[in-house]
Amino acid sequence: MTTPLTAAFPPPGAELTRRRAVDADAERIHRLSSLFVVDGALRERSAAAIADAVKEFTVVDADGDLIGCVGMRRPPDDAGSQVLYNFCVHPAHQRRGIGRVLLDQVLTDAAADGAARVYTATTGAGAWFERFGFVPTTPDAAPRSWVDALDPRRSSRVYVQPLRELGAAP
Numbered sequence: 130m131t132t133p134l135t136a137a138f139p140p141p142g143a144e145l146t147r148r149r150a151v152d153a154d155a156e157r158i159h160r161l162s163s164l165f166v167v168d169g170a171l172r173e174r175s176a177a178a179i180a181d182a183v184k185e186f187t188v189v190d191a192d193g194d195l196i197g198c199v200g201m202r203r204p205p206d207d208a209g210s211q212v213l214y215n216f217c218v219h220p221a222h223q224r225r226g227i228g229r230v231l232l233d234q235v236l237t238d239a240a241a242d243g244a245a246r247v248y249t250a251t252t253g254a255g256a257w258f259e260r261f262g263f264v265p266t267t268p269d270a271a272p273r274s275w276v277d278a279l280d281p282r283r284s285s286r287v288y289v290q291p292l293r294e295l296g297a298a299p
């Protein structure tokens with residue numbers, strides 16, 4: 130589904146939409162993500178790896194330019210968890226609420242899918258994640274298959290956000 134975002138934050142003239150990624154987005158997700166691999170904020174992923182996983186991504190378009198993306202994956206060994214990865218907003222569009230809109234969407238989707246918690250790993254955006262409800266945790270508490278696949282050279286910190294039980298009072 131495509132959701133217009135112009136009411137959520139005023140863009141400088143561009144029409145912003147948030148939607149699930151389609152196959153044709155894979156190359157643009159890869160190109161956007163590459164901007165953050167250089168400084169180590171994101172782990173390098175090949176174009177083929179992103180194409181294989183493109184259905185896991187939610188993206189934001191500005192008049193057809195892909196300016197934000199985030200992947201969500203359900204680890205095979207933990208049905209109650211999802212993992213947020215490859216989250217980025219184009220540098221020219223940061224601090225305008227786009228990351229927050231993307232995060233809200235994928236947390237809502239994860240809760241609707243029955244997830245009880247969402248994990249992520251980051252080298253530098255810990256303060257941002259903490260601001261939006263994530264708390265630091267130890268890798269031991271996270272899904273083993275995901276932790277084992279983290280690159281130890283990156284020394285990422287692991288965070289978790291517990292999701293409200295479906296059906297629980299707000």
Ligand SMILES: CC(C)(COP(=O)(O)OP(=O)(O)OC[C@H]1O[C@@H](n2cnc3c(N)ncnc32)[C@H](O)[C@@H]1OP(=O)(O)O)[C@@H](O)C(=O)NCCC(=O)NCCS
Nearest residue numbers: 170215216217218223224225226227228229251254256257
């Ligand atoms: C993390 C990231 C996706 C946030 O995207 P964004 O669109 O800039 O975030 P938002 O504009 O929605 O941020 C909302 C709020 O957080 C604040 N904020 C932005 N970056 C922040 C940071 N690094 N630390 C703390 N607060 C931050 C904003 O000022 C804003 O505050 P406000 O509502 O009071 O104005 C973006 O900074 C990014 O692409 N970082 C590089 C990649 C990365 O590190 N990804 C995480 C690893 S998966």
